[in-house]
Amino acid sequence: MAGHSKWANIKHRKGRQDEKKQKIFSKLIREITVASKLGGAEASDNPRLRLALDKALGANMPKDTIERAISRGAGDSDSGNLEEITYEGYGPNGVAVLIEAMSDNKNRTVAEVRHAFSKCGGSLGTDGSVSYLFSKKGQIIVKESNQEKLLELLISEGIEDIESSDEDLTLIFTEPSNIHNVKNVLLKESIEIVEAEMIMDSSQNVELNSDETEKVLKLLENLEDLDDVQNVFSNAEFSL
Numbered sequence: 608m609a610g611h612s613k614w615a616n617i618k619h620r621k622g623r624q625d626e627k628k629q630k631i632f633s634k635l636i637r638e639i640t641v642a643s644k645l646g647g648a649e650a651s652d653n654p655r656l657r658l659a660l661d662k663a664l665g666a667n668m669p670k671d672t673i674e675r676a677i678s679r680g681a682g683d684s685d686s687g688n689l690e691e692i693t694y695e696g697y698g699p700n701g702v703a704v705l706i707e708a709m710s711d712n713k714n715r716t717v718a719e720v721r722h723a724f725s726k727c728g729g730s731l732g733t734d735g736s737v738s739y740l741f742s743k744k745g746q747i748i749v750k751e752s753n754q755e756k757l758l759e760l761l762i763s764e765g766i767e768d769i770e771s772s773d774e775d776l777t778l779i780f781t782e783p784s785n786i787h788n789v790k791n792v793l794l795k796e797s798i799e800i801v802e803a804e805m806i807m808d809s810s811q812n813v814e815l816n817s818d819e820t821e822k823v824l825k826l827l828e829n830l831e832d833l834d835d836v837q838n839v840f841s842n843a844e845f846s847l
Contacts, residue, residue, distance in 0.1 A: 617748070617778070634837050635663045636676045637709045641689055643680030654787055661803060694720050695737045698729040699822040702813050703737035703842045710835040719833050727826035740842055741807040745786030747779040750799040760796060764789050776801065780808065809842035820845045 638659045646653035650660055656677070663673050688711035696704045704724075710716040721731045744767065751757060752775040758766075761779065766789060768780040781789050783805055790803055815823060823843045830839045 630832070631666055632668055632672070633834070635659060635666060635668060636672065637689065638837060639663060639673060639676040640680035641691065641709060643677045644689075648677050648681035654784075657787065658803065658805065665802070692716065693738070694731065695734065696720075696724050696729055696731045697737070698724070698727065698826045698841065698843070700813060700815060700819050702729075702815075702823050703740050703809065704729065704826070704830070705737060705741050705807050705840045706830055706836055707807075707838040707840075708833075708835045709837055716833075716835040719835070720830065723826065723829040723833065727829055728822065729826050737842075740809050740811055741840060742810065743783050744806055744808045745781040745783050745789070745803070746806045746808075747781070747786065747789060747793070747803045748801040749777050749779065749793060750775060750801055751777055757798075760792055761789055764792060807838075807840040809840070812842045812844040814844045815846055817846050 639656065642653060642656040642659050646655055648656075650657040660673065689709050690711070690713065692708045692710055692713060694706040694708065694717070696706070698704050706720060708716055708720070717731075724731050749757070752771055754769055754771055754777060757769060757777060757779065761769075761781075764781065765785050766779055766781045768778075770778045772778070779789065786803060786805070790800060793800055820843070823841065824845070827839050827841060827843075830836055
Protein backbone atom coordinates (compact mmCIF):
# COMPACT_ATOMS: atom_id res chain seq x y z
CA MET A 608 0.00 0.00 0.00
CA ALA A 609 2.92 2.38 0.57
CA GLY A 610 4.11 4.49 -2.34
CA HIS A 611 7.75 4.30 -1.29
CA SER A 612 9.82 2.32 1.15
CA LYS A 613 10.48 3.76 4.61
CA TRP A 614 12.60 0.84 5.73
CA ALA A 615 15.92 2.42 4.80
CA ASN A 616 15.04 5.42 6.96
CA ILE A 617 14.03 3.23 9.89
CA LYS A 618 17.21 1.13 9.66
CA HIS A 619 19.39 4.23 9.77
CA ARG A 620 17.49 5.66 12.74
CA LYS A 621 17.45 2.43 14.76
CA GLY A 622 21.14 1.91 14.11
CA ARG A 623 21.88 5.32 15.59
CA GLN A 624 19.61 4.73 18.58
CA ASP A 625 21.11 1.35 19.41
CA GLU A 626 24.49 3.03 19.86
CA LYS A 627 23.12 5.63 22.25
CA LYS A 628 21.19 3.73 24.90
CA GLN A 629 21.94 6.17 27.73
CA LYS A 630 20.73 9.09 25.65
CA ILE A 631 17.57 7.16 24.81
CA PHE A 632 16.95 6.70 28.55
CA SER A 633 17.29 10.46 29.13
CA LYS A 634 14.82 11.24 26.34
CA LEU A 635 12.33 8.66 27.61
CA ILE A 636 12.57 9.99 31.16
CA ARG A 637 11.71 13.48 29.90
CA GLU A 638 8.82 12.14 27.83
CA ILE A 639 7.42 10.19 30.80
CA THR A 640 7.81 13.23 33.05
CA VAL A 641 6.02 15.61 30.67
CA ALA A 642 3.34 13.05 29.77
CA SER A 643 2.48 12.49 33.44
CA LYS A 644 2.59 16.23 34.08
CA LEU A 645 0.12 16.98 31.27
CA GLY A 646 -2.15 13.95 31.52
CA GLY A 647 -1.74 12.53 35.01
CA ALA A 648 0.09 9.57 36.48
CA GLU A 649 -2.49 6.89 35.55
CA ALA A 650 -1.40 5.24 32.32
CA SER A 651 -4.89 3.81 31.74
CA ASP A 652 -6.24 7.36 31.48
CA ASN A 653 -3.22 8.85 29.69
CA PRO A 654 -2.50 7.42 26.19
CA ARG A 655 0.68 9.44 25.79
CA LEU A 656 2.08 8.13 29.07
CA ARG A 657 1.04 4.56 28.18
CA LEU A 658 3.01 4.76 24.94
CA ALA A 659 6.04 6.24 26.71
CA LEU A 660 5.94 3.49 29.34
CA ASP A 661 5.77 0.80 26.65
CA LYS A 662 8.87 2.27 24.99
CA ALA A 663 10.70 2.56 28.32
CA LEU A 664 9.96 -1.05 29.23
CA GLY A 665 10.95 -2.12 25.71
CA ALA A 666 14.28 -0.35 26.23
CA ASN A 667 14.75 -2.25 29.53
CA MET A 668 14.62 0.88 31.63
CA PRO A 669 14.60 0.02 35.37
CA LYS A 670 11.15 0.26 36.93
CA ASP A 671 12.31 2.51 39.77
CA THR A 672 13.65 4.98 37.18
CA ILE A 673 10.27 4.94 35.45
CA GLU A 674 8.40 5.45 38.73
CA ARG A 675 10.60 8.41 39.68
CA ALA A 676 9.93 10.05 36.32
CA ILE A 677 6.16 9.61 36.73
CA SER A 678 6.26 11.01 40.27
CA ARG A 679 8.37 13.96 39.17
CA GLY A 680 5.92 14.82 36.43
CA ALA A 681 2.77 14.28 38.45
CA GLY A 682 3.73 16.18 41.56
CA ASP A 683 7.28 17.46 41.69
CA SER A 684 8.05 21.09 40.87
CA ASP A 685 11.32 20.01 39.24
CA SER A 686 9.39 19.32 36.04
CA GLY A 687 7.61 22.65 36.02
CA ASN A 688 10.08 24.46 33.76
CA LEU A 689 10.16 21.87 30.99
CA GLU A 690 8.53 23.17 27.81
CA GLU A 691 7.78 21.35 24.58
CA ILE A 692 9.17 23.18 21.55
CA THR A 693 9.13 22.42 17.82
CA TYR A 694 11.83 23.70 15.46
CA GLU A 695 11.78 23.60 11.67
CA GLY A 696 14.57 23.85 9.15
CA TYR A 697 16.27 22.73 5.97
CA GLY A 698 19.14 20.34 5.55
CA PRO A 699 21.40 19.66 2.54
CA ASN A 700 19.55 19.17 -0.76
CA GLY A 701 16.56 21.06 0.61
CA VAL A 702 15.53 18.23 2.94
CA ALA A 703 12.84 19.37 5.39
CA VAL A 704 13.64 18.72 9.07
CA LEU A 705 11.23 18.86 12.02
CA ILE A 706 12.61 18.75 15.56
CA GLU A 707 10.68 18.07 18.78
CA ALA A 708 12.48 19.27 21.90
CA MET A 709 11.88 19.63 25.63
CA SER A 710 13.78 22.37 27.37
CA ASP A 711 13.98 24.47 30.53
CA ASN A 712 15.95 27.12 28.62
CA LYS A 713 14.65 27.95 25.12
CA ASN A 714 17.50 30.38 24.37
CA ARG A 715 20.08 27.65 24.96
CA THR A 716 18.16 25.10 22.92
CA VAL A 717 17.54 27.28 19.86
CA ALA A 718 21.21 28.31 19.80
CA GLU A 719 22.31 24.66 19.86
CA VAL A 720 19.80 23.69 17.15
CA ARG A 721 20.85 26.61 14.94
CA HIS A 722 24.53 25.69 15.35
CA ALA A 723 23.85 22.07 14.39
CA PHE A 724 22.11 23.20 11.21
CA SER A 725 24.77 25.72 10.21
CA LYS A 726 27.76 23.40 10.66
CA CYS A 727 26.12 20.73 8.49
CA GLY A 728 25.12 22.94 5.58
CA GLY A 729 21.53 23.51 6.68
CA SER A 730 19.53 26.39 8.10
CA LEU A 731 16.99 26.88 10.87
CA GLY A 732 13.64 27.97 9.44
CA THR A 733 10.68 29.93 10.72
CA ASP A 734 7.50 28.49 12.24
CA GLY A 735 5.46 26.87 9.51
CA SER A 736 8.28 26.68 6.99
CA VAL A 737 8.21 22.88 6.75
CA SER A 738 5.61 21.66 9.26
CA TYR A 739 2.90 21.69 6.57
CA LEU A 740 4.71 18.72 4.98
CA PHE A 741 4.27 16.54 8.07
CA SER A 742 1.33 14.93 9.84
CA LYS A 743 1.24 12.95 13.08
CA LYS A 744 0.68 9.22 12.73
CA GLY A 745 0.95 6.09 14.81
CA GLN A 746 3.66 3.73 13.56
CA ILE A 747 3.82 0.09 14.59
CA ILE A 748 6.44 -2.44 13.51
CA VAL A 749 5.42 -6.07 13.91
CA LYS A 750 7.17 -9.40 13.46
CA GLU A 751 4.72 -10.72 10.88
CA SER A 752 5.19 -10.81 7.11
CA ASN A 753 1.66 -11.87 6.07
CA GLN A 754 0.07 -8.62 4.90
CA GLU A 755 -3.27 -10.26 4.07
CA LYS A 756 -3.55 -11.59 7.61
CA LEU A 757 -2.77 -8.17 9.07
CA LEU A 758 -5.19 -6.37 6.77
CA GLU A 759 -7.98 -8.77 7.69
CA LEU A 760 -7.32 -8.18 11.38
CA LEU A 761 -6.87 -4.43 11.25
CA ILE A 762 -8.92 -3.02 8.39
CA SER A 763 -11.80 -2.27 10.76
CA GLU A 764 -9.39 -0.35 13.02
CA GLY A 765 -8.85 2.25 10.32
CA ILE A 766 -5.19 1.60 9.53
CA GLU A 767 -3.87 3.95 6.86
CA ASP A 768 -0.98 2.06 5.32
CA ILE A 769 0.96 -1.16 5.58
CA GLU A 770 4.39 -2.08 4.19
CA SER A 771 6.49 -5.23 4.45
CA SER A 772 10.27 -5.50 4.53
CA ASP A 773 12.64 -8.27 3.53
CA GLU A 774 13.14 -9.22 7.19
CA ASP A 775 9.73 -10.71 8.06
CA LEU A 776 8.69 -7.39 9.55
CA THR A 777 5.74 -5.19 8.64
CA LEU A 778 5.25 -1.49 9.17
CA ILE A 779 1.72 -0.31 10.00
CA PHE A 780 0.49 3.28 9.96
CA THR A 781 -2.61 4.38 11.80
CA GLU A 782 -4.33 7.47 13.08
CA PRO A 783 -2.71 8.60 16.36
CA SER A 784 -5.95 8.00 18.28
CA ASN A 785 -6.11 4.39 17.02
CA ILE A 786 -2.62 3.22 17.90
CA HIS A 787 -3.58 1.57 21.20
CA ASN A 788 -6.61 -0.16 19.66
CA VAL A 789 -4.41 -1.57 16.91
CA LYS A 790 -1.82 -2.70 19.46
CA ASN A 791 -4.51 -4.47 21.51
CA VAL A 792 -5.76 -6.37 18.44
CA LEU A 793 -2.22 -7.45 17.58
CA LEU A 794 -1.47 -8.57 21.13
CA LYS A 795 -4.70 -10.60 21.29
CA GLU A 796 -3.54 -12.44 18.19
CA SER A 797 -0.08 -13.01 19.75
CA ILE A 798 1.61 -10.97 17.04
CA GLU A 799 4.91 -9.62 18.32
CA ILE A 800 5.17 -5.83 18.37
CA VAL A 801 8.75 -4.71 17.78
CA GLU A 802 8.06 -1.00 18.22
CA ALA A 803 5.10 1.37 18.52
CA GLU A 804 5.44 5.14 18.53
CA MET A 805 4.08 8.44 17.32
CA ILE A 806 5.90 9.90 14.34
CA MET A 807 5.64 12.91 12.06
CA ASP A 808 5.23 11.44 8.58
CA SER A 809 6.10 13.49 5.51
CA SER A 810 3.79 13.83 2.51
CA GLN A 811 6.55 14.76 0.03
CA ASN A 812 9.90 12.99 0.16
CA VAL A 813 13.32 13.89 -1.21
CA GLU A 814 15.25 10.96 -2.70
CA LEU A 815 18.96 11.03 -1.86
CA ASN A 816 21.95 9.26 -3.34
CA SER A 817 24.67 7.80 -1.11
CA ASP A 818 26.71 11.02 -0.86
CA GLU A 819 23.63 13.11 -0.10
CA THR A 820 22.47 10.51 2.43
CA GLU A 821 25.75 10.83 4.31
CA LYS A 822 25.44 14.63 4.54
CA VAL A 823 21.83 14.58 5.74
CA LEU A 824 22.51 11.78 8.25
CA LYS A 825 25.32 13.86 9.75
CA LEU A 826 22.87 16.71 10.36
CA LEU A 827 20.20 14.44 11.84
CA GLU A 828 22.74 12.74 14.11
CA ASN A 829 24.07 16.09 15.35
CA LEU A 830 20.54 17.23 16.14
CA GLU A 831 19.67 13.97 17.89
CA ASP A 832 22.82 14.26 20.02
CA LEU A 833 21.58 17.51 21.57
CA ASP A 834 20.41 16.94 25.13
CA ASP A 835 17.16 18.87 24.72
CA VAL A 836 16.09 17.20 21.46
CA GLN A 837 13.54 14.40 21.77
CA ASN A 838 12.80 13.48 18.16
CA VAL A 839 14.04 14.45 14.71
CA PHE A 840 12.00 13.82 11.57
CA SER A 841 12.81 14.56 7.95
CA ASN A 842 11.41 13.99 4.49
CA ALA A 843 14.65 12.40 3.33
CA GLU A 844 14.43 9.07 1.56
CA PHE A 845 17.83 7.52 2.19
CA SER A 846 19.68 5.27 -0.20
CA LEU A 847 20.68 1.90 1.27
